[in-house]
Amino acid sequence: MSTIKNVAVIGGSGNLGPAVVQALLDAGFSVTALTRIESKATFPSAVKVAKVDYSSSSSIAEALKGQDAVVSTIATLALKQQEAIIEESVKAGVKRFIPSEFGVNTQKVTGGTKKILGTKIALQGELEKAAKANPDFSWTGISTGLFFDWGLKVGFLGFNIKEKKATIFDSGNEPFTGTNLPYIGLAVASILKNPASTANKYIEVASFVTTQNEILKAFEEESGSKWTVEKKDTETFAKIADEKLAKGDYSSFGDFLKVYLFADGKGQSPKESDLANKELGLPKDDLRATVKAVLA
Ligand SMILES: NC(=O)c1ccc[n+]([C@@H]2O[C@H](COP(=O)([O-])OP(=O)(O)OC[C@H]3O[C@@H](n4cnc5c(N)ncnc54)[C@H](OP(=O)(O)O)[C@@H]3O)[C@@H](O)[C@H]2O)c1
The missing domain is CATH 3.90.25.10 (UDP-galactose 4-epimerase, domain 1)
Structure with missing residues (x-):
């Protein structure tokens, strides 16, 4: 897989997003924050900002031009909007998509918890399908507790x-x-620095x-x-x-x-042995x- 340089962060202004944006900047990536048209969010001066109408595929496509990777830290209530973003990411030639997971391991949950986390789980199916159909596209899910x-x-x-x-x-x-928020940022940056070992995998990290x-x-x-x-x-x-x-x-x-x-x-x-901390x-x-x- 070729090197990842340009990274788009979606929802980079929320609880988790700023730590991810900062870690990516610290690791030397060129970061573009995709933010809603109506958003009042602000970003560090080194970040390029793209205002996006997530209901418009052409608006998403325009913002994703030239991006090598997409990291989504979008709000829980807006998770479904990632469907269109994944579709446009594939078309734009994005090589790695990190969806807005960042919680309990959605591959292990059962019962009511599984039902509530259904959108995150369904998106993994979409990502798997997209990666199978497009060998240049890949994804990594990150569970952080x-x-x-x-x-x-x-x-x-x-x-x-x-x-x-x-x-x-x-x-x-x-x-x-x-997991502490800056530590999640480090995990994301590490995945994008060495993308091969985490392609199309769901991993767990924790502080x-x-x-x-x-x-x-x-x-x-x-x-x-x-x-x-x-x-x-x-x-x-x-x-x-x-x-x-x-x-x-x-x-x-x-x-x-x-x-x-x-x-x-x-x-x-x-358990400690389940965590990808060391590999990353x-x-x-x-x-x-x-x-x-x-x-x-
Ligand atoms: N493990 C945990 O303890 C824990 C705790 C909380 C959340 N989480 C998970 O972590 C991820 C990120 O959560 P978060 O709390 O950081 O998110 P958040 O602060 O609620 O929102 C993140 C960003 O999403 C964008 N956004 C908000 N509403 C939107 C909408 N309706 N449509 C499109 N974009 C919208 C906003 O960015 P702009 O204004 O720039 O557009 C916002 O700053 C989610 O998957 C969530 O489930 C985990």
Whole structure:
């Protein structure tokens, strides 16, 4: 596969996008941010900006001219728009497409979680088809587990930093993976620097395989104080999630996730040996340093 130089990032202005854009710039790629016409997003000065109407194939095609790779960090609600972007990417001669995955391993999920993540799963089918029909086109899916640093800040992992409170689900000892946003950026840049080994593959990366209790210990030691702990049972969330989904309420995803990640004995977490960190040449990330930075 020839070298990738020009990279288009879609949705590069959201929670994850800026870390991906920065890592690509740092790695020496020429980055173009595709952004909605109505978007007020801003980007670093080194980034070219293309305003796109995603409902128009010619608008997408124009923005993708000359791009070697497309990285999509598009919002969850807009995932389906990637169908047209994939189609135009193939026509534009894009060599690698990285879809907006960046969460739990969508190839392993079951039940309600699988239903909610259906669009991501269906897109993998589209990418596989496109790669089979066009040998110059390829894709890589990246599962990252939870956005770790972001998740700690927004309370997604059960920690309320301001009030030094933790919600621990079941025993708090179930392993799960999380990845810091800059680390996801490094993974994307590494894939595009050495695209051959990850062509048409779904891979998992993570900053850490950890547990809620390990994180709580780090928070208590780094903040020098005991935190208030509330225990919650994941079985309750399993019931709530099923009831919500039966009514078509996709906000049940947060409840399903609690069960998927934290329920005792589920064993859903990738092990260190499942991760592609080493193959991608990624450095070791540091849980303590992350907790310290989040506290600061
Ligand atoms: N693992 C985790 O813990 C975790 C957490 C959150 C999200 N995720 C996943 O990570 C990926 C990126 O999520 P994110 O939270 O970074 O996304 P986000 O911040 O919600 O949105 C990313 C960008 O998408 C564009 N966008 C928003 N609405 C759009 C629409 N209706 N049509 C087209 N574009 C739209 C915007 O860019 P412009 O304004 O520039 O157009 C926005 O900045 C998703 O696949 C999501 O499911 C994972």
